[in-house]
Amino acid sequence: MEEKLEQLKRAIQESLETAHNQDELETVRIQYLGRKGEINRLFKEMAQYSEQERKMYGQKINALKTELMTSITDRVKQFGVTSGDEYDLLLPGKIPFVGHAHPLTQVFNELVTFFTSFGFSVATGPEIEYDWYNFEALNIPRDHPARDMFSSFYIQDDLLLRSHTSPVQVRVMEKQKPPVKIVCPGRCYRYDAFDASHSPVFHQLEALYVDKNVSFGELKWILCEFVKFMFGPKTKYELRPSFFPFTEPSGELAISCTICNGDGCSVCGNTGWLELMGCGMVHPEVLKSVKISPKQYTGYALGMGIERVAIIKYVIDDIRTFYNNDMRFLEQF
Template identity: 70%
Template sequence: DTLEQMRIKYLGRKGEINRLFKELAKLSIEEKRIFGNELNKLKRILSERIEKIRAEMGSGPRPRYEPLLPGRTTHIGHQHPLSRVFKEITTFFEHHGFALKTGPEIEYDWYNFEALNIPKHHPARDMFSSLYIRKDLMLRSHTSPIQIRVMEKQRPPIKIICPGRCYRYDPFDASHSPVFHQVEALYVDKGVSFGELKWLLKEFVRYIFGPKTRYELRPSYFPFTEPSGELAISCPVCGGDGCTVCGNSGWLEMLGCGMVHPQVLKNVKISPQKYTGYALGMGVERVAMIKYVIDDIRILYNNDLRFLEQF
């Protein structure tokens, strides 16, 4: 430090005081006595002053930082867009009385297909592109098996959401991923109607995409619901006027839904004459891509900070 540098400069072996002592050889005996005493006095005064200052500063080493300097700016992390959307979806359903349930990612064929009214050799199996471990065991291709497991163990009323990771034998391209996330909802009780499902979907669209977003229900087909429908919302880019994002249609498909098929209720020993229910399911990546106008699903997995720092 500065104090040590000063000690070396004046009191060190090659310091100024020792240099002056060497110069005494050129003086007379009387001058040596006078100047020698003065140099010793100077050396003693400097030593005492340095030791006093050192004692006032403390006996330990000085810190390597200056406390009065401004600190370094820390990097603030950002929540991943998938995590944000996942939280928004689960929060909405929990506020509407749905309980969160989870299940195994390695699933039996019975829970993944047969109990959901998709028997062996049913053509609907083709659209799932399932990854089998053995003949009757697979990586689940949707989170619907959680619904079957819950309905087997619990009697109505049943009101649950089933979030989780799913797997399909799909290419990793702009619109597909072999690993993705789903959130499904199920409500089974006496007198549950399609009108309740329609109201819930309306509230969901307003909560996730804003009150100005329009929606429409279109007829569709799923083996585990009857009747079945697909929910489409007005394009967030063009507002429904038509653009390249929505294929000039003004609409974007978001999720599938419908009334639980009576055969599915029979498979879990729930009477379809006594109980009815609705179910819906959506891909979290799909909702995030629509909400944040993302045109390539791979961006969500690239860990590019330039993208993630926008959220």
């Protein structure tokens, strides 16, 4: 038995040395380790030996078997070929994750691009604002019922988190004589419950154009251009009368529902229309409060929620999805 083991060891050594690829190694494996292989044949032969000898030779054969298995695995690695759990060099590589702008940022950028292409420049202002800029200069005196339209977060008696971006318009007109042609994007705050259509923090974009002879017709023209740019040339729009303390006359722009094309669906409440923004001619009292003569100058203003535009553009039914940082949602844009 000892001699047979030695012979087998030498034979295995030789076979391993002459195997030059994975197929040849597999032949070696079957020849020695297979069910009818040399090693199993030796195990069968042990029946003729005593129990002590069987134990001794059994250990030796097992050691030889383990050694052979290790050698085969090592040789497979040398060939650089997969043996199941190794690297597969033919698999396509992993594509690295590349991020992109948040859907609100994308809409924000589109809006700013539109207005700057018509000569508007971007103006920003503080998010903590004086009552004067947020309300009084905009023709909303203290104790005026119009303040109910804005549920505001007050910090002190005359200091609050701005409830719209209009204070930026006041700040710019205070410093700059007409022509004033600005677009004011930014974050706003209102005391609203956080639900599918409200958020206490949201984003607005307002545009203001004040100069000699600025007319309502110019406002209507830019609204028309805006709808075409943002929602496509086939989108219908409707300009309805409305009320805001800081514009006179005031209007509200609605567009034909982007989901049902005006036939009526749950998103548009079966009306076929979606309200998009408020607008109007700057109220003479607002111009007076920044010492611009309403007899010499006129202007238009318009404002919209950036979330609102994104909701309509991308057909989203819950405003909260914009803030949840859920990659399954964000990766769709």
